[in-house]
Amino acid sequence: xxxxxCAPGQKGIILKIDSEKTLKxxxxxxxxxxxxxxxxxxxxPFGDPIALKIKNYKxxxxxxxxxxxxxxxxxxxx
Amino acid sequence: xxxIALLGNPNxxxxxxxxxxxxxxxxxxxxxxxxxxxxxxxxxxxxxxxNVIDLPGIYSLTTNxxxxxxxxxxxxxxxxxxxxxxxDQTNFDRNxxxxxxxxxxxxxxxxxxxxxxxxxxxxxxxxxxxLSKILNxxxxxxxxxxxxxxxxxxxxxEKSLKKPHIPNIIEYDFTFENYxxxxxxxxNSENLFEKENVRWAAIKIxxxxxxxxxKLNKNSENSINEIIQKLxxxxxxxxxxxxxxxxxxxxxxxxxxxxxxxxxxxxxxxKIDKIxxxxxxxxxxxxxxxxxxxxxxxxxxxxxxxxIEAGFENLGEYFSTVMPENLLSSFVIDGLIGGIGxxxxxxxxxxxxxxxxxxxxxxxxxxxxxxxxxKVMTKIGLxxxxxxxxxxGFGCNIPAIMGARTxxxxxxxxxxxxxxxxxxCNARLPVYLIFAGIFFPNSGGxxxxxxxxxxxxxxxxxxxxxxxxxFKNEQSIFIMELPPYRLPLANETLGEALRKTLMFVKxxxxxxxxxxxxxxxxxxxxxxxxxxxxESIIGxxxxxxxxxxxxxxxxxxxxxxxxxxxxxxKEVIVGTMGTLWGGEAAxxxxxxxxxxxxxxxxxxxxxxxxxxxxxxxxxxxNEIGKKWMxxxxxxxxxxxxxxSFIVYNILSFIW
Numbered sequence: 001x002x003x004x005x006c007a008p009g010q011k012g013i014i015l016k017i018d019s020e021k022t023l024k025x026x027x028x029x030x031x032x033x034x035x036x037x038x039x040x041x042x043x044x045p046f047g048d049p050i051a052l053k054i055k056n057y058k059x060x061x062x063x064x065x066x067x068x069x070x071x072x073x074x075x076x077x078x
Numbered sequence: 079x080x081x082i083a084l085l086g087n088p089n090x091x092x093x094x095x096x097x098x099x100x101x102x103x104x105x106x107x108x109x110x111x112x113x114x115x116x117x118x119x120x121x122x123x124x125x126x127x128x129n130v131i132d133l134p135g136i137y138s139l140t141t142n143x144x145x146x147x148x149x150x151x152x153x154x155x156x157x158x159x160x161x162x163x164x165x166d167q168t169n170f171d172r173n174x175x176x177x178x179x180x181x182x183x184x185x186x187x188x189x190x191x192x193x194x195x196x197x198x199x200x201x202x203x204x205x206x207x208x209l210s211k212i213l214n215x216x217x218x219x220x221x222x223x224x225x226x227x228x229x230x231x232x233x234x235x236e237k238s239l240k241k242p243h244i245p246n247i248i249e250y251d252f253t254f255e256n257y258x259x260x261x262x263x264x265x266n267s268e269n270l271f272e273k274e275n276v277r278w279a280a281i282k283i284x285x286x287x288x289x290x291x292x293k294l295n296k297n298s299e300n301s302i303n304e305i306i307q308k309l310x311x312x313x314x315x316x317x318x319x320x321x322x323x324x325x326x327x328x329x330x331x332x333x334x335x336x337x338x339x340x341x342x343x344x345x346x347x348x349k350i351d352k353i354x355x356x357x358x359x360x361x362x363x364x365x366x367x368x369x370x371x372x373x374x375x376x377x378x379x380x381x382x383x384x385x386i387e388a389g390f391e392n393l394g395e396y397f398s399t400v401m402p403e404n405l406l407s408s409f410v411i412d413g414l415i416g417g418i419g420x421x422x423x424x425x426x427x428x429x430x431x432x433x434x435x436x437x438x439x440x441x442x443x444x445x446x447x448x449x450x451x452x453k454v455m456t457k458i459g460l461x462x463x464x465x466x467x468x469x470x471g472f473g474c475n476i477p478a479i480m481g482a483r484t485x486x487x488x489x490x491x492x493x494x495x496x497x498x499x500x501x502x503c504n505a506r507l508p509v510y511l512i513f514a515g516i517f518f519p520n521s522g523g524x525x526x527x528x529x530x531x532x533x534x535x536x537x538x539x540x541x542x543x544x545x546x547x548x549f550k551n552e553q554s555i556f557i558m559e560l561p562p563y564r565l566p567l568a569n570e571t572l573g574e575a576l577r578k579t580l581m582f583v584k585x586x587x588x589x590x591x592x593x594x595x596x597x598x599x600x601x602x603x604x605x606x607x608x609x610x611x612x613e614s615i616i617g618x619x620x621x622x623x624x625x626x627x628x629x630x631x632x633x634x635x636x637x638x639x640x641x642x643x644x645x646x647x648k649e650v651i652v653g654t655m656g657t658l659w660g661g662e663a664a665x666x667x668x669x670x671x672x673x674x675x676x677x678x679x680x681x682x683x684x685x686x687x688x689x690x691x692x693x694x695x696x697x698x699x700n701e702i703g704k705k706w707m708x709x710x711x712x713x714x715x716x717x718x719x720x721x722s723f724i725v726y727n728i729l730s731f732i733w
Contacts, residue, residue, distance in 0.1 A: 017319060021286065022142050026486070026557050028322035029138030031172045034315070035323060042352070045360045046453040049462070049556055051351075055171045056342050058351075058560040060449045062456075065557060 001073060003040075004066035008050075011039045012073040019068035030059055032069065079129045080239060081156060082121070085149060085180065086164030087173050088135030089442075089561040091192040093117075094222035094570070095164055096132040099232070123236045131158070137172075139179045140285065143486045153183065160238055161187045167197035167204065167219075168562075170337055174329050178248065181213065182278045186242035188216050188234055195221040202339045209336040214246040223567060247277065254324045257309045257317075258284065261302055268298045284309075286318045347562040351446070355560075360450040367443070368469075371434040372530075376523070379427035386426070390419030391663060405602065408609055413598035413657060418591065425583060428504045431473050432575035439466075440566030445558060452556055458538045459545030461485055461554055464494040468537070471501025472530070473578070475694045479701055489552035492702055493544045496710055499690040500537035502530050505648035509685045512652055516666050517678040525679070533686050536721070540713075597643060597657050616658075630684060630719070631677025631726040641684070647691045675733055680726035687718035 006012070014036050017024055027033075031054050039053040049062045084099075086092035100119025117132035133152060134145035141147045153161070161180055165173040180187055191197075191204060210217040216234050220227030249255055261280040265271055270293060271279045282290040283302060294302065306317050313320050354363060394415045401407035438444055444466050452462025460468075463485050470478035478498050485491040502510075510529050514522040600616035607613040612621065612635065620635025623642065627633045636658045644651040656662040659669075673681065689695075689711050699707040 025140045033323045048453050062556045
């Protein structure tokens, strides 16, 4: 599943990042790396960008960028 | 002089540390990347002075953004004697990522664990002694906000400058470490890097850093490529991503061993965010905040404006009683007092606007504004982050254009800069206030607001056109931190606003003073011509240019002259009019004889759009080059002419 397809409130783990180098490095330096847990907190007005919680901080990114990130959702969902 | 570099993530409190150390007033912002300038200060021990350099706030030392490149180049080329790494304790895991890169460079360092007050509140505990021991880096706990730990930090700086602490090597997971060792072996055999830099070079090569790969020779490049291919095959991941992943694993290990923190609980910040960035409420809240900011700026400002205006009038009257009527008295009263007074009147407005902008940045709202507005901004060809430079443009286009450096992609940055002058800066406000006050006495506020809105709409339109025609296929990035809300210190916010206001006054003081002298000279000569009459030199220049402005409704020489001088600085327009028509107080009687409501409005629109001031143009050239500078000058002038022409003709038809 892609991160861009997740809904607010969903939690999961990041599996893979597939994009060109600049975007990839930008994501990893901000803490988006495979194996990290995330929670999708909210969507901005008009549904884009989205806000993520990673560890104990918040990041925002566009859905387009999130569409390069493969994730696995937590089994137990609300 | 020995050099000390200050490095850290945006929002780590780095600039506040810098201020406390050096005592100079600098900006403490919450918007990622506010520190784009290289700021310097000095610190003194035993009569020895050291240079402290505040590097831009960054997340890593790759070279994807200008800020990262600036910092990295500084660390490599200038080779500072000591690196102070500022870490937000409440966000150790991400903040420490940058620190690992400095550790790998093996620079003499001190770790500053800042935000100690917040960490205590959140019950985060760091085992300073043990962590410091395994890293071989001194760690100092500080709170820049409450000025705690600063003496300890100063002591440690002094000690570290005398006796450097070179960080220990941090080892990765066994499998990954082996790949690093293999690359090191190749580099060693070819003698490509200095011995102490080999490990760092090996890691950078795994990160696919072009600067390091460029230094390889054929032989080593081939063998290293083989190693990387093997790594990527074995670990099924790109080597640069794997490296980041390993780094974060390492940090997690360190963090769980030496830092105690309770489970994450919902914080006040999260609750505020639920409302501020709400899907439906977000934009109305944003618009409300902007509206509030401008309303307060002008209602509070007006109170003070009256006093200043009265003060200058009295001053003028005083001089006219004590000085005999001659060339000198006309210079002092008409030129100096009239010209400078008409500009200083607006200082309260400018100061207030700067206070609000600083406050919104410091508190953390600017990042939310970018988040909330990104979709809309993208639709019109800009970027959520362009929003801040656009907003700053209402204060002054110069810092605004420099602020566009936070935009990572070329396309977003250039478009943001090109349309920025359409954000009506404070210097243009005097023109609107004068004209709106005289020609629209009952709806002045609305008229001024409509001019600002006009600028905003035009900037949207132009951004859209530029995106469509100049940068069709370029991509942009929007990954940004949403920092926790933090209440700034009143004196930091006020100090910053004051500093910027003084900058404005200084600019007004110098450029305007100079232009006032030139105007006075041109208006007083040739000898015998009545002051600022048509027979004066300036009258001739104006008469020559006037017909050109006739189709816009203000084809008389005084308007032409004012606009020509407005090119020096837009605040000079009103000053010039004051000089040409015998003082600002006289304008309300004189102007209606020249302007109709329609041409007054067209004049305001022309002032809004036409070629920005000299200083702004110079800034554009510095930021994006000569080509775009000329482009801006021409497109804005043409746009101003066309739009004013249309506005004038429509309005004179309606009214």
